[in-house]
Amino acid sequence: MSYPYQIKSFEEYQQAWQYSVTDPEGFWAQVADNFYWRKKWDRVLEWNFKDPDVKWFQGAKLNITENCLDRHLGTLGNQPAIIWEPNDPEERHRVLTYRTLYNKVCQFANVLKNNGVKKGDRICIYMGMIPELAIAVLACARIGAIHSVVFGGFSAQSIADRIQDAQCSLVITCDGAFRGGKDIPLKSVIDDALIGCPSVKKVIVCTRTRTPVSMLKGRDVWWEDEIKAVETQGNPSCPAEEMDAEDELFILYTSGSTGKPKGVVHTCGGYMVYANYTFVNTFQYKLGEVFFCTADIGWITGHSYIVYGPLSAGATTVMFEGIPTFPDAGRFWDIVDKFRVTTLYTAPTAIRSLMGFGLGPVNHKDLSSLRKLGSVGEPINEEAWHWFKDNIGKGRCPISDTWWQTETGGIMITTLAGVTPEKPGYATLPMPGIQPVLVDENGKEIEGNGVSGNLCIKFPWPGMIRTTYGDHERCRKTYFATYENLYFTGDGCMRDEEGFYRITGRVDDVLNVSGHRIGTAEVENAINMHAGVVESAVVGYPHDVKGQGIYAFVILENMSKDLDLFRKDIIQTVSRIIGPIAKPDKIQFVSGLPKTRSGKIMRRILRKISENELDNLGDTTTLLDPGVVEEIKRNRLS
Known part of the structure; x- marks a missing residue:
């Protein structure tokens, strides 16, 4: 599988960006042509930022899992899709090939159907970082159910708020989860959350920690029992539900400047194209490489760069259950060594934490497989950037300091690894298709270089937020009402003399x-x-x-x-x-x-x-x- 839209040189980047700005519809249609569509689009884009109303690939029909799984089976069926590394290094890791992952997704999609799940139903997923989490996400997408993954560290009240907001009908969870030296009692937390959630009719519980749990008759069922029931029915396949490009794929809740979390909605077609395009180009992915994103699937980084981006590109993606400092601060480097990881994508917080342990945990680890490094979550400070570059990348790996948000669906401003210039502390240049502007408090555009302002985007991109679930007015007020005809990111930014962008932090009442x-x-x-x-x-x-x-x-x-x-x-x-x-x-x-x-x-x-x-x-x-x-x-x- 080749990527005709992969940018190979700085000159190609400049050409692609220029094309994407002068003819956005032509540019994105050319990229989208590389995916499997059951029916092509009638119109590439229809938009206004006033309402806001944005539609990409209108009239197109697809299922994202056919692009993540089915289309790879002929050529990549035996290639690892997911490599799972458990919390305890003594426990055996698991490798799921594309064929195995396809079978397991179909199997669990049938479990969901057996439990009454239909297209358009909202499903809450509250699990630890095990392969079954990725399987559950993809199984929802396969039958057209809308998944809402909640990070396994949230409280019962936070989960209840999210379930009530989306009116979820089913919850998928585990008995518990391992995280470092802790056991997290996931099922027990869900039981507390569901006291005030009458919309939930079923809870599917996957066994992980063998923690004793309460199982309510008629509501709670074991994942393993449900799988056996599907196996006895003798039909492992599950046809993918045909989805419209603008049908909802998932809801992901994120904090805002008011107390109530907001459900960011992403749709099937545009999100798929954008997650894939940004993955392939930011990390300059080549088939057969091993990509390790250290995030949790409970956050957007895990959605876009553990699941949908890599799998739609036929990549091998590493999923890690643990934390960087357990059982010691060499855990990331052990994983890189063990699986010959090519690209490591992690957070500045993790890097700064590991810096505190010195070079002892890094020494004697074979990091020679690394070719590219990535940073996500917040701007990486220069000291951490140099430590990462010198000690982990050994001075030879480019660093992609990626800026993006839950609402953007994928990376917006970044260095394309080894292709565009990098600069410590700077996200540098926009992805093709992204038109950033800096504005003053009155919304007036600040032109030229060597300037600072509030960061906005002036033209839509396929991966962008469509609405906040059940409250479109909140979406309009939060992102589109501050400055006319602009998407407001909530971040301050400077553009240096070379035109490189540096994010300076939130300008609203949101902490990072x-x-x-x-x-x-x-x-x-x-x-x-x-x-x-x-x-x-x-x-x-x-x-x-x-x-x-x-x-x-x-x-x-x-x-x-x-x-x-x-x-x-x-x-x-x-x-x-x-x-x-x-x-x-x-x-x-x-x-x-x-x-x-x-x-x-x-x-x-x-x-x-x-x-x-x-x-x-x-x-x-x-x-x-x-x-x-x-x-x-x-x-x-x-």
């Missing part, structure tokens, strides 16, 4: 903690649910490992109580309501918050205090009580 977006309002809502809390305000601050840490300023009803215990209680409350990823790193108890006379909390001031910029707070005389600021400064946590 270890590459995961968490809304400040979401954390504040959770803190405020603690019985002793009157009010709170949350901001981000620079964190050596996570990129951003969470700093909470909290007013208590009674300041004379045991404050250390209160801190622990608040952390426990946030963990229970959202999940451990959202717990504050610092909690400062205060008597008041800096507010305007209209009652608005001035988070800008709190952010400066958290960053220790105490002499740069701006004018505080207009505040309701300027004295509050002095008290907060005095008691700032270092």
